[in-house]
Amino acid sequence: MELPAKTFRVTRADLVRYAGASGDFNPIHWSDRVATKVGLPGVIAHGMFTMALVGRAVAEWAGAPDAVVEYGVRFTRPVAVPDDDQGTEIEVTARIREVTEDGLTRLDVTATCLGDKVLSQARATIRTAR
């Protein structure tokens, strides 16, 4: 079963806010000069910011902020965030892989940016809503 898709807009301002909140001040997430010097197309989102947004989607699907039991991803492709008001967009979808008898639901999650997968092996286990 497919769950309803969720879309998250990501701008440079979001990256600055996440850097401050998370303590991850790696300049590839705020400086085009540094990002291009290491071969990136420009400033990219923190992988953990993408993971956090996907985690938000998972919690919303679960219907509870404390229902996530296990959550893992592989970062496969950077999310480039242009320096404009629109930024970019991450689309998150999920499929229910299994509902166990002991009250857990396992999800296979897909996250894409401009049609490209940015995560692989993204899986979450949530407590099944009662």
Place this chain on the structure above:
Amino acid sequence: MSLDPSFVGRTYPPTAPYQVGREKIREFATAIGATDAAHHDPVAAQALGHPDVVAPPTFPVIVTMAASRQIIEDPALGVDYSRLVHGDQRFAYTRPVVAGDELVCTNTIEDVSNRGGHGFLTTRTDVSTVAGEPVVAVWARYVIRGEG
């Protein structure tokens, strides 16, 4: 430079306690757009059976990323930070982190390998309270890109 596989299984001394603040959880939740009341309002969190506001699922990375410097900056292991790429991240929760927790991290090197000129490092961080109650286990896999 390749990574030394003899580091597999090495466990580091527990880190100094990290005090989880209510405002830090609110700040983190706001930064990721998580608006559920349980992240912001202690009364809403208490209605779900928690003592104080509940952290979003990836919040523990604030604590574990700082703690993992023990490994990444271990001169004996010799990771070149400028070539480090975050490959995988996984969390297995005993319970959510809540405001008021005092968290201690115990880092273990779970896997080290070298393939195709790149180094691969998997770390496991067991996050528990100062009283020894397990909260979340966190795995990270890093790729240390080879030169050239």
